[in-house]
Amino acid sequence: MGMELNSETIGNALLVTVCEPRIDAAVAIQFKDRMREVSDGGPDRVILDMSAVSFLDSSGLGAVVAVMKFLGKERSFELAGLTPTVAKVFRLTRMDSIFTIHPDLETAIAPLANAS
Amino acid sequence: MGMELNSETIGNALLVTVCEPRIDAAVAIQFKDRMREVSDGGPDRVILDMSAVSFLDSSGLGAVVAVMKFLGKERSFELAGLTPTVAKVFRLTRMDSIFTIHPDLETAIAPLANAS
Amino acid sequence: MTDDLRLVFPGTTVAVRTALLKMVGNLQQLDLDAEKIGSIELVVAEALNNIVEHAFAEQNGRIDLRLTNGERGLYCAIEDDGSPMPDGRPPIGNPPDLSVDLQDLPEGGFGWFLIREITRDLGYERVENHNRLTFRIPVGDDFTRS
Amino acid sequence: MTDDLRLVFPGTTVAVRTALLKMVGNLQQLDLDAEKIGSIELVVAEALNNIVEHAFAEQNGRIDLRLTNGERGLYCAIEDDGSPMPDGRPPIGNPPDLSVDLQDLPEGGFGWFLIREITRDLGYERVENHNRLTFRIPVGDDFTRS
Ligand SMILES: Nc1ncnc2c1ncn2[C@@H]1O[C@H](COP(=O)(O)OP(=O)(O)O)[C@@H](O)[C@H]1O
Numbered sequence: 001m002g003m004e005l006n007s008e009t010i011g012n013a014l015l016v017t018v019c020e021p022r023i024d025a026a027v028a029i030q031f032k033d034r035m036r037e038v039s040d041g042g043p044d045r046v047i048l049d050m051s052a053v054s055f056l057d058s059s060g061l062g063a064v065v066a067v068m069k070f071l072g073k074e075r076s077f078e079l080a081g082l083t084p085t086v087a088k089v090f091r092l093t094r095m096d097s098i099f100t101i102h103p104d105l106e107t108a109i110a111p112l113a114n115a116s
Numbered sequence: 117m118g119m120e121l122n123s124e125t126i127g128n129a130l131l132v133t134v135c136e137p138r139i140d141a142a143v144a145i146q147f148k149d150r151m152r153e154v155s156d157g158g159p160d161r162v163i164l165d166m167s168a169v170s171f172l173d174s175s176g177l178g179a180v181v182a183v184m185k186f187l188g189k190e191r192s193f194e195l196a197g198l199t200p201t202v203a204k205v206f207r208l209t210r211m212d213s214i215f216t217i218h219p220d221l222e223t224a225i226a227p228l229a230n231a232s
Numbered sequence: 233m234t235d236d237l238r239l240v241f242p243g244t245t246v247a248v249r250t251a252l253l254k255m256v257g258n259l260q261q262l263d264l265d266a267e268k269i270g271s272i273e274l275v276v277a278e279a280l281n282n283i284v285e286h287a288f289a290e291q292n293g294r295i296d297l298r299l300t301n302g303e304r305g306l307y308c309a310i311e312d313d314g315s316p317m318p319d320g321r322p323p324i325g326n327p328p329d330l331s332v333d334l335q336d337l338p339e340g341g342f343g344w345f346l347i348r349e350i351t352r353d354l355g356y357e358r359v360e361n362h363n364r365l366t367f368r369i370p371v372g373d374d375f376t377r378s
Numbered sequence: 379m380t381d382d383l384r385l386v387f388p389g390t391t392v393a394v395r396t397a398l399l400k401m402v403g404n405l406q407q408l409d410l411d412a413e414k415i416g417s418i419e420l421v422v423a424e425a426l427n428n429i430v431e432h433a434f435a436e437q438n439g440r441i442d443l444r445l446t447n448g449e450r451g452l453y454c455a456i457e458d459d460g461s462p463m464p465d466g467r468p469p470i471g472n473p474p475d476l477s478v479d480l481q482d483l484p485e486g487g488f489g490w491f492l493i494r495e496i497t498r499d500l501g502y503e504r505v506e507n508h509n510r511l512t513f514r515i516p517v518g519d520d521f522t523r524s
């Protein structure tokens with residue numbers, strides 16, 4: 001099963017867009033691996049655009065947490081574009097208090113566009 | 117991008133289940149290739165269970181037609197479990213008149229279960 | 233979905249995904265909004281993933297999923313022929329402890345917490361060599377707010 | 379989706395898929411049933427796939443997709459900076475000819491037929507070096523029956 005991610009550098013941030021409708025148990029490990037690949041050696045700020053993701057289960061949530069952990073304290077990992085079902089998983093598990101979550105992609109990248 | 121298919125032989129038919137929500141332009145070629153792999157040298161009757169597929173575009177439809185063509189006249193290619201949106205694409209293009217379409221998987225495989 | 237759905241499939245990750253996609257296709261034919269369908273998919277996914285990961289950790293087997301649309305919500309019954317729950321009952325599902333250092337944040341253990349948050353009337357039985365999990369997902373009230 | 383959605387993305391197959399997934403996520407917040415959302419996704423997919431395949435066959439570029447929810451349906455405007463339509467207008471979209479031998483069945487050429495079946499008020503303009511395609515998808519009537 002594939003896990004297509006698209007990444008581009010905007011200003012001093014790496015914008016990673018998930019191009020799959022699901023981050024579930026079947027692709028959670030692949031998601032982690034691909035995130036490691038695309039973020040390796042890149043900018044300190046990483047924004048994950050999840051607006052194409054309509055379904056995330058607890059394995060997917062665990063994978064997103066794992067990404068934040070391997071990026072470490074020196075790099076900033078931010079989320080944008082959570083769809084309602086995905087937002088609910090973050091809210092129910094209180095993980096919304098751990099992550100920086102932007103209401104939409106525009107808000108997340110606006111400061112970058114000005115800066116660059 | 118991946119195209120996960122599951123195949124099993126039931127009686128004298130090969131049942132292929134699509135395990136992806138979409139057969140679209142991004143995976144149409146992969147779908148054709150995977151269908152060729154799983155059906156190669158297998159039973160003469162091939163049933164494609166599409167009940168997990170919520171979206172099929174005209175590239176996906178073209179790929180399904182291509183599968184019927186490479187299976188040829190000697191082998192029977194049948195569809196089952198079309199979701200409403202997928203069924204509409206077949207109906208609008210009149211392709212529903214070309215394919216054997218079973219209302220659901222049970223109807224498609226019931227004669228096999230009795231036979232085996 | 234008329235008012236009943238039954239799916240029987242092997243206890244593998246890919247088969248679970250396929251079953252969930254089929255279930256959602258059926259649910260879309262009922263009068264439910266997208267967010268409610270998302271909650272149903274989430275809780276059934278958690279239950280099924282746990283079966284694959286734990287009940288079938290050391291053996292293969294089948295899962296039998298039934299959904300029935302009733303007056304007080306959607307009734308779900310899941311049977312598997314895997315190993316029984318530890319201590320003979322489903323986990324308490326405590327909320328994850330988030331007051332820890334970054335490197336100690338949990339990457340798992342959310343499953344049963346989510347199931348217990350979203351479902352009502354949860355039941356578990358070991359019948360012969362089967363596990364039988366039943367629950368109701370209320371439809372209509374705003375159970376989705378935490 | 380409030381009542382407007384705008385997405386700008388490169389003219390590639392993967393970017394089109396991502397844009398469609400984002401669009402559907404937004405449409406699910408409007409009061410539309412799953413089958414209507416499926417029709418909208420289909421027709422927008424056909425328009426976008428054609429742009430990637432034909433207008434951007436020999437060059438790279440960007441696509442600008444706008445959806446506006448109006449009284450008579452969903453209004454869609456798609457711009458791209460690719461090559462113009464052949465003959466300066468969108469294809470007629472004849473129904474595929476199916477009265478042929480198995481090996482001659484068409485595997486393509488359904489795109490514009492589907493767009494014309496499902497949309498209303500189709501317009502195409504070449505403005506400077508841009509293509510601008512506009513149409514309305516009626517919401518409310520049973521346009522989906524063929
Ligand atoms: N279906 C099951 N069969 C057997 N054991 C289970 C099952 N579901 C959960 N468990 C046990 O309960 C624990 C907690 O489950 P859960 O909250 O879903 O977290 P995890 O993400 O670790 O699966 C698991 O680690 C496992 O030991």
Ligand SMILES: Nc1ncnc2c1ncn2[C@@H]1O[C@H](COP(=O)(O)OP(=O)(O)O)[C@@H](O)[C@H]1O
Pocket residue numbers: 174428429431432433461462463464469471486487488489490491
């Ligand atoms: N956006 C476009 N830009 C340029 N040419 C196009 C575009 N869309 C369609 N065409 C032309 O019209 C023909 C018919 O289109 P269509 O019905 O979608 O079939 P196909 O499946 O071949 O794309 C194409 O083969 C192409 O030559």
